[in-house]
Amino acid sequence: MGLGVEVDSFVQLEDDCTIKIEDLHSQYVHLRIGGSDTGLTLSLSEGALRKLAEKTAEALQPVEPT
Numbered sequence: 001m002g003l004g005v006e007v008d009s010f011v012q013l014e015d016d017c018t019i020k021i022e023d024l025h026s027q028y029v030h031l032r033i034g035g036s037d038t039g040l041t042l043s044l045s046e047g048a049l050r051k052l053a054e055k056t057a058e059a060l061q062p063v064e065p066t
Contacts, residue, residue: 004048009040011033011040013033017033017034018032018033018034018035018039019031019032020032022041027045028044028045029043029044029046029049030042030043030044031044
């Protein structure tokens with residue numbers, strides 16, 4: 001597994017994008033982004049989910065002018 005990622009992708013999410021939590025009965029949390037036929041599922045360990053939450057919170061902080 002090397003660096004902990006198996007696919008490199010770019011995904012752009014809009015304000016009206018659906019995000020659902022799926023399959024909570026495994027060791028991974030599955031986040032379904034978009035529709036059932038056209039979306040993307042992220043399969044995250046607890047540690048990866050915490051990192052995503054931290055980076056998301058960081059991204060929501062106001063950007064200081066340089």
